[in-house]
Amino acid sequence: MAQKMKDVLKYGRDFLNENGVDSREARLLLANTLQVEPAELIKITECTDGDFDRYVIDLRRRAAGEPFAYIAGRKEFMKLPFMVNKNVLIPREDTEILVLEAIKQGKTRILDLCTGSGCIAISLAKYLSNAEVDASDISSRALVVAKKNAVLNGVKVNFIQSDLFENIEKKYEMIVSNPPYIRKEELKYLQAEVKREPKRALDGGKSGLDFYEKIIAEANYYLKPHGTLLLEIGFDQAKEVTEILKECHYRKIKKVKDLSGNDRVIIAERG
Numbered sequence: 630m631a632q633k634m635k636d637v638l639k640y641g642r643d644f645l646n647e648n649g650v651d652s653r654e655a656r657l658l659l660a661n662t663l664q665v666e667p668a669e670l671i672k673i674t675e676c677t678d679g680d681f682d683r684y685v686i687d688l689r690r691r692a693a694g695e696p697f698a699y700i701a702g703r704k705e706f707m708k709l710p711f712m713v714n715k716n717v718l719i720p721r722e723d724t725e726i727l728v729l730e731a732i733k734q735g736k737t738r739i740l741d742l743c744t745g746s747g748c749i750a751i752s753l754a755k756y757l758s759n760a761e762v763d764a765s766d767i768s769s770r771a772l773v774v775a776k777k778n779a780v781l782n783g784v785k786v787n788f789i790q791s792d793l794f795e796n797i798e799k800k801y802e803m804i805v806s807n808p809p810y811i812r813k814e815e816l817k818y819l820q821a822e823v824k825r826e827p828k829r830a831l832d833g834g835k836s837g838l839d840f841y842e843k844i845i846a847e848a849n850y851y852l853k854p855h856g857t858l859l860l861e862i863g864f865d866q867a868k869e870v871t872e873i874l875k876e877c878h879y880r881k882i883k884k885v886k887d888l889s890g891n892d893r894v895i896i897a898e899r900g
C-alpha cells in the first residue's frame with residue numbers, strides 16, 4: 630500500500646525530533662532515500678512501502694548518530710562531488726579556505742599529506758589546470774575512497790600510501806595538509822556524529838600538535854627553495870603552530886581566518 634508523502638515526512642520529522650536530531654533533516658534524508666533532489670520532493674505525492682521501509686532504516690541510522698554524509702555516501706566540497714564512508718573524514722566547509730589559499734599560490738608541483746577522501750588534492754587538480762598533484766595517506770582504506778573520487782571528478786592524482794613523508798621521494802613547490810589536530814583528551818567530548826569518523830583522522834596526540842611538529846620539521850626537506858607549506862589548524866592552535874614554524878626557520882608566516890572568524894589556515898615559506 631502506498632503512503633502519502635506528507636504523512637511519511639511527518640513520520641520522519643517526529644522520529645528525528647524524538648531522537649534529538651534536527652527535524653529539518655527528515656526532508657533531506659527522504660530525498661536521499663528516494664534518490665531525488667530535495668526540491669523535487671514536492672512533485673512526488675506517494676511513496677511505496679519499499680521506499681518507506683528504506684526511509685525508516687535511514688532514519689534509524691541518523692537517530693543513532695551516524696552523520697548524514699555517511700548515510701548518503703557523498704558530500705559536496707568546492708562544488709565537486711565526493712564519495713565518503715566511515716574510512717574517511719567528511720570534508721568540512723572550513724577546509725575550502727585551505728584550498729582557496731592554495732589555489733592563490735599558483736604553484737604546480739603539489740603534495741597533499743593526510744589526504745583522506747582526497748578532497749583537497751582532487752580540488753587542486755581540478756581547479757589548477759597545470760598542477761601535478763601527489764597525495765598520501767597512511768590508511769589504505771582511505772586511499773581506496775580517494776582514488777574513486779579522483780575518477781569521479783575526472784582528474785589525475787598520484788596516490789601514495791605513506792606514514793607522513795615515509796614513502797615520499799620527490800620535492801614539491803607546495804605541500805598542503807589537514808592533519809589530525811584534536812587533543813587526545815578532547816576526543817571524548819566530540820559530537821556523536823564526529824565520533825563516527827575515523828579516530829585516526831582526528832587524534833593529534835596529547836597536545837593536538839603531533840602532526841604539525843613532524844610535518845613542519847620534515848617539509849623543510851621535501852619543499853623546493855621558496856616552497857610553500859599550507860596547513861589547516863584548530864581554532865586555537867595558530868600561536869603554537871607559528872612557534873613551531875619559527876623554530877624550523879620558515880618565513881613569511883601568514884594566518885587566514887575561517888567563516889567563523891577563527892584562524893584556520895597557516896601559510897609559510899621554507900626557510
Ligand code: GLN
Nearest residue numbers: 807808809810811830831
Ligand atoms: N575540523 C575537524 C573537526 O573539527 C577536525 C579535522 C582534523 O582533525 N583535521 O572535527
